Amino acid sequence: MKELRAKIVDIAKRRGIYWGAYEIYSGVSGFYDYGPVGALLKKNILDYWLEEFVYKDGLLLIDSPAIGPDSVYKASGHADKFTDYMVRCNSCGHAFRVDELIAEYTDNPDALSPEEINEIIQKHEIRCPDCNGEFGPVEEFHLMFSTKIGLDKLGFLRPETAQGIFVNFPTLYRVNREKLPMGVAQIGRAYRNEISPRQGMLRQREFNMAEIELFFDPETEFNKELLGDIVLPLKTMDGAELKLRAKDAYNSGIANGYTLYYMGKILRFLERVGIDISRVRFRQHHREELAHYSRDTWDCEILLSYGWVEAIGISYRGDYDLSRHMKYSGVDMRAFRKFGKEKIVQINKIVPRMELLGPRFKAMAMKIARAMEDMELTEEVSGTLRVEIDGRIYEVPEEAYEVISIEKKVTGERFVPHVIEPSFGIDRIVYAILEHSFYEREDSGYKVLRFAPQIAPVKVGVFPLMSKDGLDTIAMDILKMLRISGINAYYDDSGSIGRRYARADEIGVPYCITVDYQTKEDSTVTIRHRDTTEQKRLSRDNLRDLLRKLVLEELKFEEL
RNA sequence: GCAGGCGUAGUGUAGUCUGGCAGCACAAGGGCCUUCCAAGCCCUUAGCCCGGGUUCAAAUCCCGGCGCCUGCACCA
Numbered sequence: 001m002k003e004l005r006a007k008i009v010d011i012a013k014r015r016g017i018y019w020g021a022y023e024i025y026s027g028v029s030g031f032y033d034y035g036p037v038g039a040l041l042k043k044n045i046l047d048y049w050l051e052e053f054v055y056k057d058g059l060l061l062i063d064s065p066a067i068g069p070d071s072v073y074k075a076s077g078h079a080d081k082f083t084d085y086m087v088r089c090n091s092c093g094h095a096f097r098v099d100e101l102i103a104e105y106t107d108n109p110d111a112l113s114p115e116e117i118n119e120i121i122q123k124h125e126i127r128c129p130d131c132n133g134e135f136g137p138v139e140e141f142h143l144m145f146s147t148k149i150g151l152d153k154l155g156f157l158r159p160e161t162a163q164g165i166f167v168n169f170p171t172l173y174r175v176n177r178e179k180l181p182m183g184v185a186q187i188g189r190a191y192r193n194e195i196s197p198r199q200g201m202l203r204q205r206e207f208n209m210a211e212i213e214l215f216f217d218p219e220t221e222f223n224k225e226l227l228g229d230i231v232l233p234l235k236t237m238d239g240a241e242l243k244l245r246a247k248d249a250y251n252s253g254i255a256n257g258y259t260l261y262y263m264g265k266i267l268r269f270l271e272r273v274g275i276d277i278s279r280v281r282f283r284q285h286h287r288e289e290l291a292h293y294s295r296d297t298w299d300c301e302i303l304l305s306y307g308w309v310e311a312i313g314i315s316y317r318g319d320y321d322l323s324r325h326m327k328y329s330g331v332d333m334r335a336f337r338k339f340g341k342e343k344i345v346q347i348n349k350i351v352p353r354m355e356l357l358g359p360r361f362k363a364m365a366m367k368i369a370r371a372m373e374d375m376e377l378t379e380e381v382s383g384t385l386r387v388e389i390d391g392r393i394y395e396v397p398e399e400a401y402e403v404i405s406i407e408k409k410v411t412g413e414r415f416v417p418h419v420i421e422p423s424f425g426i427d428r429i430v431y432a433i434l435e436h437s438f439y440e441r442e443d444s445g446y447k448v449l450r451f452a453p454q455i456a457p458v459k460v461g462v463f464p465l466m467s468k469d470g471l472d473t474i475a476m477d478i479l480k481m482l483r484i485s486g487i488n489a490y491y492d493d494s495g496s497i498g499r500r501y502a503r504a505d506e507i508g509v510p511y512c513i514t515v516d517y518q519t520k521e522d523s524t525v526t527i528r529h530r531d532t533t534e535q536k537r538l539s540r541d542n543l544r545d546l547l548r549k550l551v552l553e554e555l556k557f558e559e560l
Numbered sequence: 561g562c563a564g565g566c567g568u569a570g571u572g573u574a575g576u577c578u579g580g581c582a583g584c585a586c587a588a589g590g591g592c593c594u595u596c597c598a599a600g601c602c603c604u605u606a607g608c609c610c611g612g613g614u615u616c617a618a619a620u621c622c623c624g625g626c627g628c629c630u631g632c633a634c635c636a
Contacts, residue, residue: 010571014587026609026627082636086561143636159636195561195634203635291636446598465595494589498597505597517595526596533597 005305008434009200011447015507017041017434018201030197030205032427037507040457040488042208042430045273046187048454049210049424052269059183059212060172064164066189067147070154075328076163076321079156081292082143085117145191145205157191162421164188165213166321169333169417173215180335180417181216181258187426199306201431208426214258215417217337222257224250230264234298235283255284258420259298259314266300266312266422273429274437274452279303282314293320302432311428319416326416338412347408350381356400368394437508444502450531451508452553459551460489461504465516467493475515478525478540485544487551505530511550511557513543529557536560 013019016035020027034042054061073079105120117138120126127134142156149155158164165172165184176182187210197203227246235241236254244252246260255263263282271277285297293315300312326333352369361368371387381403385396437450453459462479464471472493482489490509492500497514504512512528518537519525525543528535538546538560549555 006572014571020628029628078636143634192636197635198629293636441597444598463596496594496597496599498599500598501596502598514596528596535596 004435004438005200007447008431008438011438011449011506012038012434017507018430030194030203032201032204037457038430041433041451041455042426044455044457045429045433046210046426048273049187049269050185052265052272053210053212053422054185057183059185060176061185061187062165062168062172063186063188064161064168066158066191067149067155068158068163069149070156071328072163072167073144073156073159075324076166077292077324078144078159078163082159085138143192143194145193159192160190160423161186161188161209161211162213162321162423165211166325167329169215169322169325170331173335178336180220181214183212183214185210185212187211201427202304202306202309204427210424210426212262212422214262214420214422215335216258216420217335217415218418219337219415222250224257226261227257228264230267232260232263232267233281235281237284237286241281255296255298256316256420259296259316262314262420262422263298263300266314270300270302270429272452273455274433274450275302275429276436279436281308283308291315293317295320302428302436304432304435309428309432311425311432313421313423315421315423317419317421319418321419322416332414333416334414335417336412337415339410342409342411345408345410346405348381348403348405350385351402351404352396353400353402357396360400361394364389364394368396441505446502446505448505448530449508451510453510453551454553456508456510456551457488458490458504458507458509459487459511460547461500461509461512462489462491463497463500463512463514464493465497465514469517470520471515471517474519475513478513478515478543481544482547485548487544487547501528501533511547527557527560532557 011017012035015037017038018032018034020029021031021033022028050061053059070079073082105124121135121138144159145157147155147157165186168184172184173182188208189206190209191206194203194205197205224247227250230246231243232246232249233241233243234249234254244254246264249255250257250260267277267280270280279302281301281303282298283301285294285299290297295318296316298314299310300314301308302311303309322333325331354365354369357365357369367389368387371389383398385398385401387394387396433451433455434449438447439450440447451457460482462475462482464475475491475493479489479491492503494500501512508530510530512530514526514528514535516526519540523540524537525540526535527538534557536557546555546560550557
């Protein structure tokens with residue numbers, strides 16, 4: 001298996017798919033460049049992702065900034081949960097994670113403040129495990145990259161693209177004409193300052209994500225018709241491995257309906273982009289494994305040379321994110337749920353008597369009156385009323401207001417929507433495609449990447465059989481014609497024809513056109529199929545239309 | 561961050577122990593040849609991770625740094 005990894009790394013660098021970034025300065029782990037071939041591969045995957053997940057389901061695509069103020073990440077919980085405390089030994093300089101050092105002295109090392117940690121270290125005389133030296137003060141280590149916005153405002157690089165969607169919920173909800181369910185998608189880079197990233201492309205400090213937040217009303221029944229007969233490979237929290245039809249899984253209550261819906265879509269998507277879905281499963285997180293925001297998470301894992309690798313996560317985040325942003329920002333993030341029938345309810349309402357409030361409170365009178373009107377009267381109100389505005393308490397005497405009982409028509413109520421979040425690790429999918437589409441030909445031993453035509457970076461190679469006798473100029477004409485038509489094609493006249501096919505196979509070019517001597521007589525060319533090496537003759541005239549169909553996979557090579 | 565291993569053309573490696581002209585293969589570029597799956601011939605490009613030390617002389621020995629790999633830890 002290690003062998004395979006080495007071959008992928010080799011081919012990736014040699015042919016321009018990807019490589020470690022900043023090589024001339026000896027590299028920085030956790031950062032990668034996509035080369036000319038890889039950048040197109042990634043783009044094609046994302047284009048197809050848009051088709052499948054955004055256009056087909058009518059989602060809203062947005063694009064928000066990668067840098068956000070710390071207020072956003074305080075609200076999201078990342079500022080806390082993404083911080084580790086460390087101490088450094090004064091004599092040997094080694095750094096240690098605090099939670100490990102003090103684990104035996106406290107139940108919840110994660111909940112302590114730096115001061116409390118210092119206290120524990122002092123009290124129990126904890127010393128450096130390496131040299132028994134004394135520790136310096138507690139330092140913070142952020143898994144988020146921090147930066148300054150302007151002169152001194154603290155900012156973070158987003159550790160996920162999701163928050164850009166949550167903070168915009170009220171606007172998006174209106175744009176969507178206040179309808180749920182509402183799906184919002186975002187493609188972009190996210191950043192995590194991993195302590196020591198390994199595993200190549202699979203764990204990067206700057207990486208590409210495609211995320212969806214599907215907002216829905218938890219009280220509206222899920223439409224089962226959305227689930228097909230597709231069979232889902234599941235591994236549940238208690239370790240059971242099952243293959244269940246999506247509908248049956250829903251009936252058994254194993255997961256949320258939208259989670260199952262996305263599992264089905266993901267499986268079809270992965271198959272189409274070239275993943276062997278017999279090496280795919282959905283693994284449910286254990287409770288203690290869940291992220292701080294999650295109620296239930298299923299990882300879509302792909303079997304690679306590294307073992308089972310999480311490539312996509314489907315998280316049921318409940319109302320966590322919107323509730324937090326509502327609390328921290330003070331902005332109403334709720335949606336409206338209409339009742340089937342409108343209800344008539346009796347409510348008590350305070351009516352302020354302005355002629356008494358005015359003289360007494362002067363400029364504050366209007367504010368106090370509004371606050372009184374907005375009070376939720378759950379119990380009887382009488383006597384002096386205490387009204388709080390901006391932290392100050394105002395005492396309103398009994399005679400300055402009246403309580404009246406009125407009938408009110410209630411057509412619905414406000415609630416915080418729930419969220420299902422399918423989150424795609426694009427780089428992991430790209431890498432998985434490389435591993436799953438790589439093979440070596442039995443006869444010659446040379447290497448092939450079996451990319452699906454739709455995601456193949458280069459769709460067609462155009463070769464003159466001999467680079468003389470005018471074959472080269474005909475081939476160049478065909479190349480131009482294809483390029484003008486929006487088909488990514490390239491020309492190669494170097495070395496023998498076999499060598500050129502081999503080069504094309506290495507970067508997964510699905511079709512090769514060869515101009516030979518017969519072309520000069522009857523204007524036909526050969527087309528060669530990468531996966532079978534079979535060839536057919538086609539007329540030059542309908543080459544463009546046929547190739548288009550082949551690339552879109554509307555036509556198979558066998559049908560030519 | 562810890563422990564171990566490693567760092568030589570684009571890629572893979574020899575040379576390091578025992579200091580003395582840095583070699584091979586593949587790939588790439590040019591040319592000749594060639595009528596369909598990495599053919600052959602000629603030519604070319606291109607390298608000792610960085611810094612310091614020892615030495616007449618360092619890829620080789622010593623020190624420091626950086627990076628990569630494996631394991632541990634970490635992995636929202």
